[in-house]
Amino acid sequence: MVQTILSRLATSLLVIFGASVLVYCIMYLLPGDPVLLMLDPSSATPEMIENMRVQLGLDQPFYIQFANYFGDMLRGDFGKSMINSDPVLPKILEHFPATLALTALSSIIAITIGITLGVLSAIHRNGVIDFVARLVGLFGISMPTFWTGILLILLFSVQLGWFPAMGSDGFSSLVLPAATLGLVGAGFIVRMVRNSMLEVINEPFIVALRAKGLSERAIMYGHALRNALIPTVTVIGMLIGDLLAGTVVVETVFSRQGIGRIIADALMAKDLPVVQGVVFFTSIIYVVLNLLVDISYSYIDPRVRRAVRT
Amino acid sequence: MNRSISWMKYMALAAVLVMVLSGCGAAGGSTNSTAQASGGGQAGQAEGGNLTFALATSPDTLDPHRSGLAVTVRAIRTIYDNLIVQLPDGSIKPWLATEWSVSEDGKSYTFKLREGVKFHDGTPFNAEAVKYNLDRVIDPATKAANSLALIRPYSSSEVIDEYTIKVNLESPSQAFLGNLSQALLGIVSPTAAQKYGDQLGKNPVGTGPYTFVKWDENADIVVAKNKDYNWGPETVENKAAPHVDTITFKIVPEEATRIGSVQSSQVLAAETVPPQNIAALKNDPNQQLLQANTVGLPYTLFFNLRKAPWDDVKVRQAVQSAVDVESIVKTLYLGNYERAWSALSPGILGYDASLEGSINPDINKANQMLDEQGWVKGTDGIRAKDGQKLTLRYVDGSPNREKRNDIAAIIQQQLKKVGIAVEVEITKDIATVIYQNWDYDLYGNSQVNSDPNALYAFYHTSAEGERPTLSGLSDPKIDELLEQGAVETDPDKRVEIYNQIQQYLIEQAVILPIYVFPYTVAASKKVEGIKFDSLGYPLFNDVRIQP
Numbered sequence: 001m002v003q004t005i006l007s008r009l010a011t012s013l014l015v016i017f018g019a020s021v022l023v024y025c026i027m028y029l030l031p032g033d034p035v036l037l038m039l040d041p042s043s044a045t046p047e048m049i050e051n052m053r054v055q056l057g058l059d060q061p062f063y064i065q066f067a068n069y070f071g072d073m074l075r076g077d078f079g080k081s082m083i084n085s086d087p088v089l090p091k092i093l094e095h096f097p098a099t100l101a102l103t104a105l106s107s108i109i110a111i112t113i114g115i116t117l118g119v120l121s122a123i124h125r126n127g128v129i130d131f132v133a134r135l136v137g138l139f140g141i142s143m144p145t146f147w148t149g150i151l152l153i154l155l156f157s158v159q160l161g162w163f164p165a166m167g168s169d170g171f172s173s174l175v176l177p178a179a180t181l182g183l184v185g186a187g188f189i190v191r192m193v194r195n196s197m198l199e200v201i202n203e204p205f206i207v208a209l210r211a212k213g214l215s216e217r218a219i220m221y222g223h224a225l226r227n228a229l230i231p232t233v234t235v236i237g238m239l240i241g242d243l244l245a246g247t248v249v250v251e252t253v254f255s256r257q258g259i260g261r262i263i264a265d266a267l268m269a270k271d272l273p274v275v276q277g278v279v280f281f282t283s284i285i286y287v288v289l290n291l292l293v294d295i296s297y298s299y300i301d302p303r304v305r306r307a308v309r310t
Numbered sequence: 311m312n313r314s315i316s317w318m319k320y321m322a323l324a325a326v327l328v329m330v331l332s333g334c335g336a337a338g339g340s341t342n343s344t345a346q347a348s349g350g351g352q353a354g355q356a357e358g359g360n361l362t363f364a365l366a367t368s369p370d371t372l373d374p375h376r377s378g379l380a381v382t383v384r385a386i387r388t389i390y391d392n393l394i395v396q397l398p399d400g401s402i403k404p405w406l407a408t409e410w411s412v413s414e415d416g417k418s419y420t421f422k423l424r425e426g427v428k429f430h431d432g433t434p435f436n437a438e439a440v441k442y443n444l445d446r447v448i449d450p451a452t453k454a455a456n457s458l459a460l461i462r463p464y465s466s467s468e469v470i471d472e473y474t475i476k477v478n479l480e481s482p483s484q485a486f487l488g489n490l491s492q493a494l495l496g497i498v499s500p501t502a503a504q505k506y507g508d509q510l511g512k513n514p515v516g517t518g519p520y521t522f523v524k525w526d527e528n529a530d531i532v533v534a535k536n537k538d539y540n541w542g543p544e545t546v547e548n549k550a551a552p553h554v555d556t557i558t559f560k561i562v563p564e565e566a567t568r569i570g571s572v573q574s575s576q577v578l579a580a581e582t583v584p585p586q587n588i589a590a591l592k593n594d595p596n597q598q599l600l601q602a603n604t605v606g607l608p609y610t611l612f613f614n615l616r617k618a619p620w621d622d623v624k625v626r627q628a629v630q631s632a633v634d635v636e637s638i639v640k641t642l643y644l645g646n647y648e649r650a651w652s653a654l655s656p657g658i659l660g661y662d663a664s665l666e667g668s669i670n671p672d673i674n675k676a677n678q679m680l681d682e683q684g685w686v687k688g689t690d691g692i693r694a695k696d697g698q699k700l701t702l703r704y705v706d707g708s709p710n711r712e713k714r715n716d717i718a719a720i721i722q723q724q725l726k727k728v729g730i731a732v733e734v735e736i737t738k739d740i741a742t743v744i745y746q747n748w749d750y751d752l753y754g755n756s757q758v759n760s761d762p763n764a765l766y767a768f769y770h771t772s773a774e775g776e777r778p779t780l781s782g783l784s785d786p787k788i789d790e791l792l793e794q795g796a797v798e799t800d801p802d803k804r805v806e807i808y809n810q811i812q813q814y815l816i817e818q819a820v821i822l823p824i825y826v827f828p829y830t831v832a833a834s835k836k837v838e839g840i841k842f843d844s845l846g847y848p849l850f851n852d853v854r855i856q857p
Contacts, residue, residue: 033741046777048458051450084371085508091527150566157574165571166562168529255562257529265368265528268738 008294012287019283020073020276024066027272034058034082034270056082069276078280079273081266088277092259096281098168099251099258102177103244109182110243111236114189118232121190122197123220133190140187145246149180149253166255177254181246185239192235196228203227229300237293241286358555359855361837363848364562364571364580368528371511374496375447378455380758383493383847384581385559388533389430390496390516393421393440394487395543396760398844400659402487405543406435406497406517416482416797423473424541429499430521437475441467442500444477453508459767460489482797484804485763492760493847517541519552519851531559545843546851553839553854572597572832578855579833579840581848585643585713591832600831602842605657606759607768608650609712611721611752611822616782619700620751624683626819629702630669632676632728638720639825642713646830650823652812653765657844659801660762660808665816676728685729693729701731705750707740714754717824721752745777755780756827758845762808766792769815781820788814 035052053059057068072079078088113136121133156176157165167173200206201224209219247260259278266274369382374390377383393407407421427435447454447461463480470476479486489495502515514522519542520533535552542549560577562568565584572580573594583591583599591597619625639649648656651665685693685700693700702725704718715736722732735743735750743749757764770792771784788811795807815821829846839852 033746048450048453052453084511086512086527095527146564150564150570153567153570157576158570161574164576165574166567166576167560251528253564253567255529255560255564255567257526261528 105178106181110185113186118193137190362577366582372514373511388520396491433501437469457494485761488761583830602846604846607757609756612780628679630819634671
């Protein structure tokens with residue numbers, strides 16, 4: 001087990017390095033000159049533009065720029081924003097907790113609603129609960145996030161006044177954005193759980209359990225659900241990554257602070273150091289998530305655990 | 311098939327649910343408002359409170375000299391003062407400078423400064439501080455942005471005594487004083503500027519009515535009342551410390567959220583109300599709608615005169631006749647934006663009101679002109695000449711800011727009728743497409759400015775090595791007029807010069823002026839005293855919040 005985790009960690013480092021290189025190249029090759037985006041093109045003289053380019057090291061060839069960047073990063077120096085000279089690392093560390101909180105709460109909402117409704121709808125197939133669950137599933141996956149967000153604002157802040165429409169002050173301001181993202185996630189999980197439950201329920205081992213005289217409840221929750229969870233966990237792992245990406249939209253709609261808005265702004269402004277820094281940290285999260293998903297398999301499914309041991 | 315029908319059912323269900331709930335909510339809201347209206351009677355002397363004001367975009371920096379964004383001005387106006395102030399009629403009045411004189415040759419200004427003013431960090435305000443500020447703007451190390459264009463043709467300043475400073479220009483400029491009144495040339499504390507360097511934008515220190523408290527990126531900027539303040543300009547009633555304790559500028563880019571947060575009373579005021587929300591807010595008994603037209607260059611479409619066939623005045627005039635600006639502005643802004651007629655916006659010195667109503671859409675005339683120029687309609691309805699199709703490359707640089715992309719779409723439809731194919735390209739990268747490659751036939755821009763000299767940067771032939779203008783216009787007659795306008799001291803003659811320039815630009819169809827941008831603020835009725843300066847930026851010195 002430990003060995004597996006170690007080898008996974010090693011590949012993870014490679015993945016993070018690869019992501020950094022890739023993003024660096026993409027940003028480098030994108031059309032548009034960051035200096036021209038920084039200085040107002042209608043007032044800056046060509047001389048000013050040239051000075052700034054030298055100052056930022058943008059006059060150097062690509063490989064030198066990249067080597068400088070990567071060397072600094074290994075020393076823990078992620079550079080300064082090209083736009084307002086803010087150091088990148090403190091900026092990311094400051095904003096990450098808000099995004100993590102948002103992702104965490106929306107994941108909890110998505111998983112709770114998703115698994116509950118998914119299981120219930122499979123058990124009560126074609127009943128009222130099934131109808132509601134499929135409605136939630138369809139709604140979650142088909143509504144654009146920003147539209148759901150605005151709908152929730154109109155309902156719960158403008159009309160009912162229950163939650164603030166925007167901001168990042170305390171838990172109450174977290175509810176609507178997390179619900180927006182959570183609803184999207186729930187949509188996927190409901191469908192996944194429902195389908196895999198239905199598949200498992202029809203398998204011969206369930207018939208065998210029934211024949212042994214086990215109660216329906218014990219069969220469903222003790223055996224069927226456990227088997228249905230394996231593909232679901234994979235989906236959830238990927239989904240949390242999606243939710244993290246979804247914070248870009250949700251943080252803008254709800255005017256929340258966070259990493260999503262930082263990267264959106266930085267991309268617009270071609271602020272290379274900031275984009276790089278954010279990608280580096282988010283790739284760490286993706287990698288850790290994947291690792292957790294793999295480990296959790298072995299807890300849910302004894303077969304995986306045995307396979308690892310041998 | 312089955313699936314899409316059930317999907318529509320769910321949608322209808324959801325829509326009904328929303329409508330029912332919002333109906334209930336609206337009823338509750340109106341009862342609230344009657345209670346409030348009766349309480350509003352004892353208006354007047356409210357002190358204290360926190361004004362929450364939602365901004366549409368985030369300021370880039372709170373260092374006035376380094377900022378390139380209009381939104382920054384809303385915040386920095388509270389923190390910094392200027393040497394002088396410009397009134398809406400164009401006249402210049404004292405602020406941190408009490409009086410001034412201009413030398414015979416118009417190349418140096420001597421300012422007497424107000425005594426007893428201190429920056430928020432305790433640094434005394436004096437001639438040294440002013441010199442430091444002006445020199446700071448032209449110092450390349452500052453990386454000044456728009457302020458650099460404003461301060462030109464500044465060359466140096468001399469400290470005469472503690473409270474007297476002489477400012478020297480390279481050439482006379484009638485725009486200089488007006489520019490000096492702009493927030494981007496606000497006076498920063500020299501101590502703070504030296505201490506924080508390029509981080510002054512995060513730690514701003516000025517002499518303004520409010521002191522900086524904190525800036526949480528993408529969330530809010532907080533400023534607090536400066537108790538010692540007593541040098542307010544003529545544009546505000548309250549020259550002393552503000553009535554409210556603090557202002558919190560919340561950054562809320564999504565317009566539905568911004569308007570929603572005013573309607574739900576999460577904030578007391580929000581800027582840039584979308585046209586479709588204006589009617590609803592006007593009818594809302596809890597809300598007031600404040601509006602100020604911005605001054606300078608209206609939103610204008612510039613022809614790229616360097617590219618054929620747009621170097622041909624007849625072809626441009628054909629487009630001018632084919633485009634129905636009136637219906638575009640009415641359709642998109644629902645009667646809330648004014649249509650522009652000239653290269654300048656109303657309210658600026660020299661604005662030529664005689665141009666109003668001068669150009670009216672005339673499809674027949676447009677067709678006739680294009681026929682005369684040899685552009686013949688092909689079977690596909692697009693005109694061509696010498697095997698070349700008549701296409702117009704329309705570039706826009708913003709993701710539908712103020713519905714500008716929709717303007718492009720409508721013009722595309724309108725020009726199709728006369729046989730011109732319009733290719734619309736929306737790109738964020740205007741620096742490359744517009745300023746580097748000149749790869750456009752029509753491109754729109756606007757500018758906030760208080761002096762007609764703003765036209766210089768857009769229509770004067772650009773010098774060698776300098777950034778060429780958007781239109782690429784190069785006409786010795788216009789160059790001469792623009793040069794005269796910059797230095798002419800007689801206001802009547804100046805008006806005459808700028809009238810000539812504006813008439814030329816419309817007659818020669820160098821531009822298509824589209825709309826005058828109104829700065830709109832939706833505010834709770836509890837808020838009183840939000841004013842606007844001559845450029846249309848909000849002022850918060852007189853604000854009171856009724857309990």
